[in-house]
Amino acid sequence: MIHILLSRWRQGYRTFPYPKELPALPERFRGRPHIEAKRCPEGCRVCADVCPTEAIRLSSAGPEVDLGRCLFCPDCVEACPEGAITFTGDHRLAARTKEDLILKPDEEYRLAAALDGELKRLFGRSLKLRVVSAGGCNGCEVDVNVLGTLGWDLGRFGIQYVASPRHADGLLICGPVTRNMELAVRKTYDAVPHPKIVIAVGACAIQGGPYFRQEEQLGGVSSVLPVDLFIPGCPPHPLTILDGLLRLLGRLKAEGRVGA
Amino acid sequence: MSAADLPILRNGQSLPLREVPELSIGAFRETILRRIQEGDRLACLCADADLHLYAVLADDAGHALRVLRAKLGAPHYPALTPDCPQAHLFEREIAEQTGIIPEGHPWLKPVRFHLPWNGAPDPWKRGGVPVPGVIDFFRVEGEEVHEVAVGPVHAGVIEPGHFRFQCHGERVFHLEIALGYQHRGVEKALIGGPHPLSLKQAETACGDSSIAHAWAYCRLLEGLAGAEVAPRVDLVRGVALELERVANHVGDLGALSGDVGFLPTASFCGRIRGDWLNLSAEVCGSRLGRDWLCPGGLRQELEPALATRMLPRLDRAWVDTKDAVELLWGAASVMIRFEAAGRVDPDRAREIGLVGVAARACGVGRDVRHDHPFGPYGAHPIPVAQAESGNVHSRAWVRWEEAGESSRFLSTALASLADSEALVKAAPLPPLAPEQLCVSLTEGWRGEVLHLAWTDAQGRFARYKIVDPSFHNWFGLALALRGEQVSDFPLCNKSFNLSYCGHDL
Numbered sequence: 001m002i003h004i005l006l007s008r009w010r011q012g013y014r015t016f017p018y019p020k021e022l023p024a025l026p027e028r029f030r031g032r033p034h035i036e037a038k039r040c041p042e043g044c045r046v047c048a049d050v051c052p053t054e055a056i057r058l059s060s061a062g063p064e065v066d067l068g069r070c071l072f073c074p075d076c077v078e079a080c081p082e083g084a085i086t087f088t089g090d091h092r093l094a095a096r097t098k099e100d101l102i103l104k105p106d107e108e109y110r111l112a113a114a115l116d117g118e119l120k121r122l123f124g125r126s127l128k129l130r131v132v133s134a135g136g137c138n139g140c141e142v143d144v145n146v147l148g149t150l151g152w153d154l155g156r157f158g159i160q161y162v163a164s165p166r167h168a169d170g171l172l173i174c175g176p177v178t179r180n181m182e183l184a185v186r187k188t189y190d191a192v193p194h195p196k197i198v199i200a201v202g203a204c205a206i207q208g209g210p211y212f213r214q215e216e217q218l219g220g221v222s223s224v225l226p227v228d229l230f231i232p233g234c235p236p237h238p239l240t241i242l243d244g245l246l247r248l249l250g251r252l253k254a255e256g257r258v259g260a
Numbered sequence: 261m262s263a264a265d266l267p268i269l270r271n272g273q274s275l276p277l278r279e280v281p282e283l284s285i286g287a288f289r290e291t292i293l294r295r296i297q298e299g300d301r302l303a304c305l306c307a308d309a310d311l312h313l314y315a316v317l318a319d320d321a322g323h324a325l326r327v328l329r330a331k332l333g334a335p336h337y338p339a340l341t342p343d344c345p346q347a348h349l350f351e352r353e354i355a356e357q358t359g360i361i362p363e364g365h366p367w368l369k370p371v372r373f374h375l376p377w378n379g380a381p382d383p384w385k386r387g388g389v390p391v392p393g394v395i396d397f398f399r400v401e402g403e404e405v406h407e408v409a410v411g412p413v414h415a416g417v418i419e420p421g422h423f424r425f426q427c428h429g430e431r432v433f434h435l436e437i438a439l440g441y442q443h444r445g446v447e448k449a450l451i452g453g454p455h456p457l458s459l460k461q462a463e464t465a466c467g468d469s470s471i472a473h474a475w476a477y478c479r480l481l482e483g484l485a486g487a488e489v490a491p492r493v494d495l496v497r498g499v500a501l502e503l504e505r506v507a508n509h510v511g512d513l514g515a516l517s518g519d520v521g522f523l524p525t526a527s528f529c530g531r532i533r534g535d536w537l538n539l540s541a542e543v544c545g546s547r548l549g550r551d552w553l554c555p556g557g558l559r560q561e562l563e564p565a566l567a568t569r570m571l572p573r574l575d576r577a578w579v580d581t582k583d584a585v586e587l588l589w590g591a592a593s594v595m596i597r598f599e600a601a602g603r604v605d606p607d608r609a610r611e612i613g614l615v616g617v618a619a620r621a622c623g624v625g626r627d628v629r630h631d632h633p634f635g636p637y638g639a640h641p642i643p644v645a646q647a648e649s650g651n652v653h654s655r656a657w658v659r660w661e662e663a664g665e666s667s668r669f670l671s672t673a674l675a676s677l678a679d680s681e682a683l684v685k686a687a688p689l690p691p692l693a694p695e696q697l698c699v700s701l702t703e704g705w706r707g708e709v710l711h712l713a714w715t716d717a718q719g720r721f722a723r724y725k726i727v728d729p730s731f732h733n734w735f736g737l738a739l740a741l742r743g744e745q746v747s748d749f750p751l752c753n754k755s756f757n758l759s760y761c762g763h764d765l
Contacts, residue, residue: 003590004524004587007524007528007587008524011528011580011583014531026541026545028541028542028543028544028560029541050456052455052456071460071550072546073550074551087545131417132413132420133420133442135441135444136442136467137464137467137468137761138466138467138468138759138760139464139467141417141418142467142468142548143547143548146530146533148417149527149531149533150530150531151531161416161417163416165413175442175444176444178441178443178444180372180373180441180442180443180764181392181412181441184412184413188413209464210460210461211444211449213457214444214445214448214449216374216444216445217445234460234550
């Protein structure tokens with residue numbers, strides 16, 4: 001017993017003070033991309049051609065990045081001859097619609113707005129989620145799970161992963177939804193009582209990720225269910241996932257990194 | 261041709277396809293069975309779309325790999341499984357992917373629930389799209405026998421799979437595991453590659469073993485292109501793989517301790533695992549080691565200054581790990597649960613071809629880093645951790661020993677990287693040789709990761725085969741449950757901690 005107490009003392013209090021302070025992210029962390037379209041040479045489409053998931057589209061204002069397709073790999077950054085695309089350290093990526101996931105060079109990125117009305121009243125201070133892995137590589141699952149550890153302590157925000165859809169307010173789904181998981185995903189959704197929400201975590205769950213061309217999968221959760229929140233990344237950093245969840249519940253300020 | 265004439269391949273070495281011995285199916289079977297009897301392992305058995313069977317035999321003691329193939333005249337052949345249980349899942353996979361029927365297979369059921377790739381008739385004549393989990397499950401009959409069905413969706417943040425227990429009271433007679441829910445077509449996607457997404461698909465073949473799979477993929481391409489990488493690159497790759505190993509072992513030890521209700525280690529390890537993952541992120545920006553390696557070299561360098569900065573963090577992470585995990589071995593309540601559950605017999609382990617932690621926990625000292633050294637492990641050998649009892653305790657202990665060895669390797673490697681100049685970016689890989697075959701093995705934290713591919717006349721992948729360690733080991737979990745209590749399933753399952761997506765591909 002004494003050993004346990006001594007260890008407890010040595011290990012100390014290690015829950016991050018987030019959201020009062022942001023935990024340090026690694027220097028090479030690839031967060032939200034930044035496009036400086038004025039650097040783009042006329043007619044250049046190197047970034048769009050090199051992107052393995054067709055996440056980059058060229059508009060009249062310059063390249064647009066669909067963060068729902070983006071794997072946050074450095075392919076476009078390395079290929080751009082002018083250094084017009086960079087990854088910033090900004091972890092905030094979650095959006096409410098697929099349109100909002102498109103990062104445009106001349107517009108502000110629209111981060112997820114909070115739930116409102118009845119849903120906000122019901123879930124704002126207590127949200128129970130059933131997690132379903134539907135063809136994920138266990139990458140997103142790992143970083144969803146991490147939020148339950150003492151470093152993040154998801155429970156202090158009133159959010160909890162539960163062991164039955166009957167106990168849940170919504171689903172958190174990873175993976176592109178394989179054909180082999182379609183039925184299970186639908187049944188799990190049907191088993192959650194109304195009203196309910198659906199959260200898609202990771203590039204696979206949004207658009208199919210690295211498997212978007214494969215016929216064995218359906219190209220993301222929204223092909224099967226209505227989705228209320230998209231959290232991009234391959235996989236998203238735990239902080240990105242937590243930011244998305246808290247934003248949905250209206251627990252973070254709309255702009256600015258730190259909320260109340 | 262006799263077995264002695266089979267050409268010997270080293271891990272990562274390539275061979276012109278025409279030099280891969282083509283045997284009659286009779287000689288093919290005989291050679292495999294004889295070599296297995298002499299102690300080889302069936303590391304891979306697969307088929308292509310033209311009725312060829314390919315086998316990779318691993319002679320671990322002789323540090324050699326042997327590849328052989330057979331051309332079938334018709335889509336059936338006498339199954340190997342009755343004489344060689346290691347072949348059982350491979351042969352089911354062959355039937356499912358190509359419609360070739362291994363005749364006399366005692367357990368011929370689907371693996372991933374899809375129709376054959378080549379349009380061959382459905383071996384199970386299901387008349388339409390297969391439904392996962394719908395198979396003829398083994399049943400024990402009797403008035404007091406009952407069945408427990410779990411999954412595919414599980415009560416936690418876990419991947420999907422279906423488990424069917426045949427029980428008498430609490431006692432499990434038999435567990436049957438039906439997977440395939442995570443099947444997203446990885447091997448099929450790689451055919452015709454390398455494509456721009458191929459590296460990503462290798463990294464996500466099993467996303468918690470990104471480095472093990474990415475490294476196997478990179479070495480395979482390097483073998484097929486005839487490219488060598490600098491020793492410094494190998495050392496950085498070794499750092500990547502060992503960080504992945506320690507992070508996952510620490511996570512598993514925490515989770516095991518949580519499953520027996522010992523909360524101090526469970527909660528400490530949950531956090532400390534993050535410290536190890538964050539060390540990987542320091543180099544490549546991703547906690548799971550994404551975009552760190554690339555064929556021909558590294559995508560992200562580990563510069564001397566960065567290695568110097570990582571060293572104190574590594575020491576700190578190890579001190580915390582040691583403090584948290586050592587509590588386990590002194591807690592009687594933990595030991596009694598660990599020692600009493602999930603035993604696999606060593607002979608059985610050999611027979612069914614277990615690999616990795618699960619094999620080493622049965623005293624079967626298989627470790628690719630030792631048996632088929634790759635990267636830095638020839639020059640910097642890592643001792644093979646072993647335990648004898650084959651139970652949950654042994655699997656936990658092997659993880660603990662390995663975490664220690666890996667952390668020592670990491671200290672030495674980082675110190676040496678801190679002292680050596682970073683390389684300029686490697687030149688892009690030359691094109692792959694046409695009609696060439698290569699086998700590449702790495703030792704991921706679960707065990708042996710095998711990538712096998714051969715190219716067509718244009719130097720594109722004609723076939724790409726991935727064998728995740730979980731493919732060998734799921735049956736081990738089923739055996740570990742025999743005679744155990746059904747309530748011990750979570751603990752036994754966690755002690756194997758196998759991958760669903762790595763199996764389902």
